[in-house]
Amino acid sequence: MPEKTALPRGTRDFSPDEMARRNLIFDVITAVFRQHGYLPIETPAMENLSTLLGKYGEEGDKLIFKILNSGDFLSGVQQDHLSERNSAKLTPLLCEKGLRYDLTVPFARFVVMHQNELSFPFKRYQIQPVWRADKPQKGRYREFYQCDADVIGSRSLLNEAELIGIIDRVFSRLRIGIIIRVNHRKILTGLAETAGLADHFQDMTTALDKIDKTGPENAMKELSDKGIPQPSIDRLRPVLAMNGDNQDKLHALKQVFIQAPAGLQGIREMEEVLEYAVPVMQHADIQLDLTLARGLNYYTGTIIEVVAKDGNIGSLCGGGRYDDLTGIFGLEGMSGVGVAFGAERIYDLMLEMSLFPESIFCGTRVLFVNFGKKEASRCLLLADQLRDSGINAEVYPETAKLGKQFTYADKKGIPYIVLIGENELSTGMISVKDMKSGEQHSTTFEAFLNDLIP
């Protein structure tokens, strides 16, 4: 009985066509990262659980894939631990390693371990898969790629502007219209203070984050349900309803924050980021969005999120400043700022909007038909000459019927077929069929080669 072939839930194979489209996205992101002086690193798929656990909240810890210790993994486990049948308590006894959950924590671990080899500010990018034991659903996978760029060891707000410039460039090259939403942790602090919500900061930002999806009324009701006094909620309302461009909003906020120094500090920083970033924008709109919060426990300064102008696919990219990422690994005072591109969502959006070029794959351009051993040997030599000139070429491996060989070229999208039979062998000429026009003509190999070279 043959075994059933299947993939683990939430994982995927990528076919050559999918690879070509995915690589287009990765290549653009990589090129823009490099244009800005970011350098690549890679970290292992497996990290010690001591590195991973406690960094993503209780829910995150559960979603980390754990790797069973090799060999006799029960040998050090006491019988009463087994008898207790408590999976959660048994896990650390059975597993020392896990699969990385994101690229940020491994990066922090990397910086701490290699701090003496690195020169700061250190600008790195990293494009690798991560794994999460999430419930698989449309657009959510258990293995997916993250594309991160971070600079660590510099508090300058020029870094924020540069990352916004990177975002602008990436989506401009991918031909996706975007809005870059920005906010600042300290503006949110100011907002909470002036509304008398300093003790309900998390509740407030959680509610604000949802306005986008559920509307302001539902968000306000949520706050009210949580026992937050109506006067506080009423003081939030006009701020969230502010109109105008970024300058107008910041100007109005200054009045609101007269008694809130943190808020004013946030405004000053936001202004500086915009002063740097707005003049270099080629394509994207930057919008100050006071409801933007994103994983706030993490970010300490600027917060960034990217959404598509068209379509409702959610965040395509996000990031912000975090003041103490490496502290947990013993290296204090390392401020960092970074962004992460969501390759899977960008892929889905581009597919939906037909943004991938039709002929994307730099595949085989010439197929040599195989008429037999003697002819094929000649074709092997000529194929190598094409390759030396940068033209991908194949010799059909079997002496199959002509129709089958043509079908192969057709399915693979190969534009030219070269036929070298007994006749061509003796005359030294070749026959070339243009698969698009269907025309076939006799020529010399040299002339054919010259026509192909761009």
Next chain:
Amino acid sequence: MPEKTALPRGTRDFSPDEMARRNLIFDVITAVFRQHGYLPIETPAMENLSTLLGKYGEEGDKLIFKILNSGDFLSGVQQDHLSERNSAKLTPLLCEKGLRYDLTVPFARFVVMHQNELSFPFKRYQIQPVWRADKPQKGRYREFYQCDADVIGSRSLLNEAELIGIIDRVFSRLRIGIIIRVNHRKILTGLAETAGLADHFQDMTTALDKIDKTGPENAMKELSDKGIPQPSIDRLRPVLAMNGDNQDKLHALKQVFIQAPAGLQGIREMEEVLEYAVPVMQHADIQLDLTLARGLNYYTGTIIEVVAKDGNIGSLCGGGRYDDLTGIFGLEGMSGVGVAFGAERIYDLMLEMSLFPESIFCGTRVLFVNFGKKEASRCLLLADQLRDSGINAEVYPETAKLGKQFTYADKKGIPYIVLIGENELSTGMISVKDMKSGEQHSTTFEAFLNDLIP
């Protein structure tokens, strides 16, 4: 207390320098694969254990990293299974998934699952990490990359020749002198039959495989120790001592195999492979090596192994024909042939032989010094103009001391520094420092840009 930062044993981080060198190898291999019409696929890191187990022998099964089931993994496990304390028996109850051990079995699974979407012969390449719970030692890691090219669905020996051509091209472009050793499973069968060792085939090939390392006498002694009669061993000796080039050896073997039809078939196939391959060799030597066996239970035809002409680092690449890879997953009659490049060994060898170019990384070419907000804003615009012309550029993020900014450029190997201070802002000129010569001069931005464009 900060947590201790460490990596799991046998795993590695890759720094930007290491990434640049590794990518050079991957880029060459990828380019050559594509030149020959091979297309990329990727498969997930995790596979079901039912896909992986039983494919790599008992020892291999132990070396597969298993992933603990998510959630309450003990819920379906009976108490007596726990009480028994048998790790091996408990593993399949705790784990459904494992990390891939190589790229060949996932490829076979891929072909079977996607057989209706693929057109055959299907030529694919795949460059991804694999994981093995091997004891880590010098040059052996628990996470390492494999670079595989396989063609499936064609029995033509032209495929073997093409793969040999790929090997030749890859190592030629990496400037590594190599010998391509070839052999044929059926020649080994013929050898066993004529020596009366048909019942000791595995013993014979295991011994032959070791001749390279321990010399013929030790190998012969090993056979003798296994109880193989001396006359059989004596019949092997002259064959293994054969001199001359490939043609001489094949000619002599024909006499030996007069009564061994399998052996004669192996010779015919080997001859055809060489007829195709030898004329297209640009760089490498092909040597028929009758002691070459490599994981024989797997290969059914041509066997290929690559060693460096200099250095004694072992196999850099290997492969061969397997007649029934997908049979185990229910798809019969799919013959395939493939090769796998060992990127880690190639890396180590190139480092040892100083084969990496000194300036390998296409990093930042221009650093703009940061003299303050106004100056930096101007630099951001100019940096973007450089990027638009394909020149990677950075603005130093902080208004730091000049010495610090120069040190940053120096450490990152940035060849040009642009200085735009108050003076330059008012005159519209820029100052450029050439880090190699140490010279500094004043110029226009346009002239500087034109000089940089290749």
